[in-house]
Amino acid sequence: MAGISGSGLEGADSIVASGGYEDDLDEGETLDYTGHGGNDPGTGKQIADQELTKGNLALAKNAASGLPVRVVRGSNLDSPYAPSSGFRYDGLYFVENYWHERGKSGFLVWKFHLQRDDVAPPPWQEHQSLPPAGKLQTFKKATTTLRVVRDTAVARWVKELHNYTCQVCGARLKRPGGPYAEGAHIRPLGTPHNGPDTADNILCLCPNHHLLFDRGGFHVADDLHLIGIDGCLLTKESHAVNVAYLAYHRDHWGLPPRATGQI
Numbered sequence: 001m002a003g004i005s006g007s008g009l010e011g012a013d014s015i016v017a018s019g020g021y022e023d024d025l026d027e028g029e030t031l032d033y034t035g036h037g038g039n040d041p042g043t044g045k046q047i048a049d050q051e052l053t054k055g056n057l058a059l060a061k062n063a064a065s066g067l068p069v070r071v072v073r074g075s076n077l078d079s080p081y082a083p084s085s086g087f088r089y090d091g092l093y094f095v096e097n098y099w100h101e102r103g104k105s106g107f108l109v110w111k112f113h114l115q116r117d118d119v120a121p122p123p124w125q126e127h128q129s130l131p132p133a134g135k136l137q138t139f140k141k142a143t144t145t146l147r148v149v150r151d152t153a154v155a156r157w158v159k160e161l162h163n164y165t166c167q168v169c170g171a172r173l174k175r176p177g178g179p180y181a182e183g184a185h186i187r188p189l190g191t192p193h194n195g196p197d198t199a200d201n202i203l204c205l206c207p208n209h210h211l212l213f214d215r216g217g218f219h220v221a222d223d224l225h226l227i228g229i230d231g232c233l234l235t236k237e238s239h240a241v242n243v244a245y246l247a248y249h250r251d252h253w254g255l256p257p258r259a260t261g262q263i
């Protein structure tokens with residue numbers, strides 16, 4: 001079954017996670033969901049790369065617009081959060097990020113990181129967390145749009161070296177508390193990317209260019225030309241960028257890993 005319902009124009013309204021893909025990573029409140037396409041309808045095996053079209057494009061639209069998607073889990077899903085039988089509606093999830101990666105099959109798949117909207121308790125916790133009848137339900141938490149920007153000691157070092165100046169546009173944001181910039185990890189930290197927190201994996205960027213970079217809005221070629229927007233990365237002699245991480249970033253957004261600034 002096609003697991004994504006919706007259109008590339010308007011976004012996805014619901015998805016079904018039912019174990020069609022070996023690359024799904026389910027942690028209940030979050031779900032790394034594999035897009036559709038490229039599999040043999042008979043065997044279900046991945047036989048080609050997935051493309052950012054149809055349902056995959058629809059989920060990407062949700063990420064851009066901030067619209068949530070209904071998530072249904074099926075009992076076939078290889079996960080402790082799968083229902084014991086049939087299908088279960090598990091609430092609304094936001095598409096926080098998406099990327100391209102080589103799946104276990106060896107073919108490229110699109111992955112979508114979904115975060116559950118926690119205005120209601122998850123169904124798998126219902127028995128523990130439902131209050132006695134007649135009490136006011138207090139599972140309220142305002143939907144937040146705050147981006148959490150990691151600021152490690154290494155990121156601070158990089159930002160200070162660049163004097164809080166964006167390596168893409170040269171902007172230096174001043175505020176009463178001092179200048180503001182963000183340390184952008186080129187190969188992201190955490191699963192499934194497992195990029196290192198080292199200076200050669202961090203760029204000093206303004207918030208706009210950090211967001212664009214994280215969402216694949218532009219890339220950096222091995223020669224440090226920018227791909228997708230004009231210009232060249234601004235550099236400091238004492239801060240070398242590892243081209244292997246730039247290649248990783250391009251590859252995850254479907255660009256050839258050996259791209260130059262000329263494409």
Ligand SMILES: [Zn+2]
Pocket residue numbers: 166167168169170171205206207208209
């Ligand atoms: Zn900038």
